[in-house]
Amino acid sequence: MRVHIGLAAAILAAGMLSACQTMNDVAKTVGKPPEKALEMRALQTRRFDSENEKLLLEAGTQTLQDLGFTISEASSDVGVVVASKQRNAEEGGQVAAQIGLTIAMALLGVANNPTWDQEQTIRVTFIANPVSGGRQTEVRTTFDRILVNNHGHAWKAELLMEPQLYQEFFEKLSASAFLEAHKI
Amino acid sequence: MTLSKSIRFAIFGAMALTVAACQTNNQSQVVLSKKSPVELRAMQARAFETSDQNKTLRTVIATFQDLGYGIDKVEPAAGTVSATKLAKLRMTATVYPRGPSRMIVRSNALVMNPGMESQVDDPEFYKDLFFEPLSKAMFLTALELGSEEDVPPVPDAASKTTAKP
Numbered sequence: 001m002r003v004h005i006g007l008a009a010a011i012l013a014a015g016m017l018s019a020c021q022t023m024n025d026v027a028k029t030v031g032k033p034p035e036k037a038l039e040m041r042a043l044q045t046r047r048f049d050s051e052n053e054k055l056l057l058e059a060g061t062q063t064l065q066d067l068g069f070t071i072s073e074a075s076s077d078v079g080v081v082v083a084s085k086q087r088n089a090e091e092g093g094q095v096a097a098q099i100g101l102t103i104a105m106a107l108l109g110v111a112n113n114p115t116w117d118q119e120q121t122i123r124v125t126f127i128a129n130p131v132s133g134g135r136q137t138e139v140r141t142t143f144d145r146i147l148v149n150n151h152g153h154a155w156k157a158e159l160l161m162e163p164q165l166y167q168e169f170f171e172k173l174s175a176s177a178f179l180e181a182h183k184i
Numbered sequence: 185m186t187l188s189k190s191i192r193f194a195i196f197g198a199m200a201l202t203v204a205a206c207q208t209n210n211q212s213q214v215v216l217s218k219k220s221p222v223e224l225r226a227m228q229a230r231a232f233e234t235s236d237q238n239k240t241l242r243t244v245i246a247t248f249q250d251l252g253y254g255i256d257k258v259e260p261a262a263g264t265v266s267a268t269k270l271a272k273l274r275m276t277a278t279v280y281p282r283g284p285s286r287m288i289v290r291s292n293a294l295v296m297n298p299g300m301e302s303q304v305d306d307p308e309f310y311k312d313l314f315f316e317p318l319s320k321a322m323f324l325t326a327l328e329l330g331s332e333e334d335v336p337p338v339p340d341a342a343s344k345t346t347a348k349p
Contacts, residue, residue, distance in 0.1 A: 023215075023295040023302035024309060030273040031293070031313040034252045041250065077260035078242050125254045129242055140246070144254050146271045153298075157270035159252055 034159060043163055045140045046170050046181040053079055053128045053137050059177035060126045060139065066172065069124060079128035089120040089147055118150045122160070138184070141169055214294070217305035227307035229290040230315050230326035231282065237263055240279045240287045240322070247318045248275065272296055275314070288329070289318065 034040055048056060054076060061071060061081050069083035098114040105112040125142045143160040174181040217224060234240060238260065245255060245265055253267035253275065263279040277291040291314055293304035304310075319326040 024304055024306035026295045027273055027293055027304040027309050028306065028313065030269055030295075031251070031309060033250070033313075033317065037250065040252075073255065073257055075258040075260055078238065078245060078258055078265075080245060080255055080258050082255050123254050125249060127245060127249055127255075129246065140249055142249055142252075142254060144252075144270070154271055157272065159270075 036161070040159070040161065041140075042184060043161065043166050044142055045138060045184050046173075047131060047136045047138050047184060048174075048177065048179045048181060049135065050137055050177075050179055051130065051135050053130060056128045056137050056139055056173075056177055056179075057081060057126075059173055060128065060141075063169065063172045063176050064124060064126065066176075067169075069122075081126040082124065083126070084121055084123045086119060086121050089117040091117065113151075115149050115151065115155075117147045117156070118152075119148045121146045121148070136182075139170075139173070139181075141166065143169075213299070213301065215300065215302040217303045219305050224305065225290075225329065227305070227310045228292055229288055229329055230319075231329055232287045232289065232319075232322055232324045232326065233285060234287050234322070234324060235281065235285050237279055237281060237287060240289065241265065243321050244277050244279060244289060244318060247314070247321050248277075250321070251313070251317060268296075274301075289315075289326075291315075 050056065057074075057076055057079060061074065061083075064071065064081065064083045067085075069085045071081060071083045073082040074080065094116045095114075098116050102112045102114045122143060122145045127140045129138050129140075130136075131138050143165060145158060145160060146154050147156040147158075149155045170181045232240060241258075241260060241263055245258065245267075248255065248265070248267040251269070253269040253273075256266045256268055256274075258265045264276065266274065266276040268274045272295065274294045274296055275291055276293075277289060279287055279289050282288045291310060293309065293314075294301045295304060315326040
């Protein structure tokens with residue numbers, strides 16, 4: 001009997017530890033560099049044959065505005081433009097699946113609160129930097145998004161990695177700046 | 185029968201405690217570290233052998249971007265930048281000169297939870313997940329601060345009592 005109680009206590013202790021994951025652990029997990037950091041850098045970075053960083057910042061701002069983003073922060077001193085936009089993220093399939101699940105669970109006598117993505121905030125960080133020793137400017141753009149569910153809670157956040165998204169952005173940027181974008 | 189019942193009761197009680205244990209900090213909005221200012225400074229600040237504040241700030245921004253953070257606010261005149269990763273981890277960094285040829289970078293991280301922000305006070309986090317990548321991007325070594333540098337004002341009760349007439 002004692003062994004059983006000891007075992008139960010050990011399991012409980014383990015449960016307590018996992019339940020109270022410290023904020024330092026959360027920070028170390030979230031703070032890790034992205035898995036495909038190199039691939040991501042190549043995807044998000046282009047070089048332009050111009051030393052005119054301001055021109056690229058202006059072109060970047062215009063491109064973002066053309067795409068429906070609102071500028072939330074800008075500083076030409078350090079070559080930063082930040083913008084965001086909100087969009088509907090509801091997908092018929094996801095909603096139907098969630099409602100189906102709720103009905104199935106109700107038949108089994110379990111209450112389920114259907115949850116689906118309702119809205120997303122897409123955020124862009126656009127940075128321009130002079131390339132040291134060259135007559136070029138390097139531009140890096142990062143898109144990420146935060147999904148808000150139908151209960152109004154932010155519940156998912158992710159970096160956007162679709163190559164097409166970045167490709168299209170840089171095409172528009174080069175057209176706006178009248179410059180050719182070189183991959184690194 | 186009665187023994188198993190009492191064990192069940194004990195387990196239930198312990199589970200209730202487990203849940204309660206995680207909620208003790210709910211009242212305060214920002215949960216600051218309980219470590220001493222000196223300890224925090226040691227983990228959060230590094231010196232770089234450069235006099236270029238703008239370039240250092242730009243490199244801090246580039247490092248944030250490389251690590252997957254999005255920039256929230258930049259104030260080049262004050263040398264500050266704040267960035268958030270995946271709506272969960274917020275970092276603020278300040279770049280300021282110390283002497284004619286050194287820049288100090290001080291960073292502070294918060295984990296964001298609904299209604300609660302907790303300061304990160306793990307030296308490994310700052311070393312491995314911020315200063316090491318920053319140092320690579322700077323092409324400079326991140327130097328730990330000496331005891332005479334950048335000491336934040338600590339209310340020192342001892343100095344008053346030891347002062348002799």
